Amino acid sequence: MTTVDPDEKRTDAAQPRPAAPRPLPLAVAVPVAVAAGLALLVAFPPYGVWPLAPVGVALLAAATHRRRLRAGAGLGFLTGVAFFAPLLAWTNLHTGLLPWVLLSLLQAGYLALLGAATAWVSPLVDRVRWCWAPLTGVLWVGQEALRDRTPFGGFPWGRLAFSQGDSPLLRVAALGGAPLVTFAVATTGGLLLAAGWRRWDVGRWRQTRWWLPVAGLTAGAVLLCTAGLLVPVGRAGGGATVTVAIVQGNVPRLGLDFNAQRQAVLNNHVDATLELAGQVAAGTRPHPDLVVWPENASDIDPLRNPTAGARISQAADTIGAPILVGAVLLGPNAGQVRNAGILWRPGSGPDLDQLYVKRHPVPFAEYVPLRNIARMVSKQVDRVRTDFVAGSTPGVVRAGKVLLGDVICFEVAYDEVVRDTVTGGAQLLVVQTNNATFDAAEARQQLAMVQLRAVEHGRPALMASTVGVSGFVAPDGRVSDATGFNTREVVVRQLALTDGRTLATRVGLWPEVVLAGLAVAGLAAAAVLRRRQRVGPG
Incomplete structure (x- = not known):
């Protein structure tokens, strides 16, 4: 019969458990979140430095990873303010500060939701590292799908896809429209993050074969960035x-x-x-x-x-x-x-x-929804004296x-x-x-x-x-x-x-529906994993 040395038992029991994975220190995460918003801003015209769009995505994901939901939302909001306030500065040129401030804060609120969602899926990312990139992609598509439709018909300005006018990824639009371009940009950001992330518990990181997923994800990022060049665009369709x-x-x-x-x-x-x-x-x-x-x-x-x-x-x-x-x-x-x-x-x-x-008049510019309530916020709404009627065809x-x-x-x-x-x-x-x-x-x-x-x-x-x-x-x-x-x-x-139709024209909203559905599935999977972690092994 095999016996176990009591001293060995005590030695095993005395072994410290590995420290729980930690987020970036808050003193680092706050400036990283602000830098994320500024990187996103510079990716858009009039600057047009489109490679910074995935960098901004990666910085936001890094800042919110492993955070509590409230902290993730706060960091996402900081990113949103740093991004939308200067991006939408043209709205205050002739109407005063209030419309610009309210619109910027509203749009930043959607990035707050994105920050909370990114924090929520952190256990899933820590468990299956390779899923970081696609999770980042689908969460961005889900956020934009919501922002594009709410409230009062939504305001799609600042979608990641609209930063890629001179990028190879623009060609992906022929396959799945703006949602697929956003997914490609955000997934690239997730790949960059996975390639550059280092665990703060350095000892555990060094014990793992970290170079395998990093090498694979880096190769994936390169392939994704160049894939757009392979998408055929601009083919004549036989028109006059x-x-x-x-x-x-x-x-x-x-x-x-x-x-x-x-x-x-x-x-x-x-x-x-x-x-x-x-x-x-x-x-x-x-x-x-x-x-x-x-x-x-x-x-x-x-x-x-x-x-x-x-x-x-x-x-x-x-x-x-x-x-x-x-x-x-x-x-x-x-x-x-x-x-x-x-x-x-x-x-x-x-x-x-x-x-x-x-068909889509602009709320508070071409018509005023809830005018009596809006007037309590600002009487400037009465500059729109007559509401525009929407067309139907x-x-x-x-x-x-x-x-x-x-x-x-x-x-x-x-x-x-x-x-x-x-x-x-x-x-x-x-x-x-x-x-x-x-x-x-x-x-x-x-x-x-x-x-x-x-x-x-x-x-x-x-x-x-x-x-x-x-x-x-x-x-x-x-x-x-x-x-x-x-x-x-x-x-x-x-x-x-041109008379022909691209794949994007044929499939319509389905890429966005599928990608947003995957975002919901990712949030649900993270919820299941979080519950199991709370319950612990039976």
Whole structure:
């Protein structure tokens, strides 16, 4: 019979248990969380240092790993403030500090939820190290899915995908749209973190074969970053070619009172179009098949104001091409207005069958939800005197030989609004926008969204702004003929139309649904593991 030495028993019992895994010291985690927000900020236009997006993701995940939920939420909130406050600084240029502060804090609240979720799944990551990267990816997609829809229809500005306008990962949009690009960026951040993380209990770390998962994850990060280059984008779909002119008429002065000069803004766009017609007649510019004016080019309803209508007809007749006019229309009922794109044909005027009304008006800018309650917070809401009425049909507009997919201003940030035009047959994506109340940074952030949409749906696209930035985007995301800001310019380009559909167009919302579902599953798995750890071995 085998006997056990009592001294050996005592020696084994005296062996100290390994220390529990620890988070980063709080004095380190706080600046790391702030640095995460700043890294995310610099990844977006106007800076455009897109490789910093996964770095920001990694820093936030590092700061919140192994934290209590409250601490994780607090650190996520710090990241959100450092990111959103400067990113959205253009919202306070002409409306005061309060809207900017409230919007920034609201958006930061979603990163607080992300921070808490990241802290929650820490036991799962510690148990299965390789899952850190995909968990980070799906949690970011889940956070954005929630932020894009709540409250009052959501505010998708600052999605990770919109930072990748010049990145190889932009090409992933052709497979699964913005959610898949966000997943790729966040997963890359998770891979970077897994490769660089060191346990604070150094003794245990050195006893493990840490180099195996690190080597694998580093190789995975390299593969993921280069995978985008293998995604085919920009393939022609057999459509015709069309020559399109963008008219950026500019406004007398920037700010909320730009529309106090409504007639001057309309005249600017008419006069710029007449100048283009003169250049066409002189043979210095090609004759356009279509002219695009921006949002708010006519804040005087041209269907009810004969003078405004006559001026637009003069422009259309002289250039000899239909004009897609961004206009504010009264009605359909008394006390209502609509933000619309209407096709104005030479010789016959407005084509009411080719009229798109903006489907996603901006809360607190184009309409005020819960006005009586909102007024208690700030009486500035009464600057929006009349609520805009939302349209109900996708912006598919037939203009001669081209079928347009018209979206207006911030609608370009919403996946389903753009996709509905492509499934409706649009061959060219058109974004009509008015940046007169913002700045060049906001305009460039919006142009990056147009780049993603062009790749996502394999369509040529353009953005027409009152003041800039306007320009064309190829189906592979390249920008051409981008205009300056606060200038009057007209750009003309021949585009090859596309009729085919990308995989992203076909699958629609399913990538986001699947990835967000995996995020929920990850949270549930972490809950089960936490419960088992509390109960302990039976």
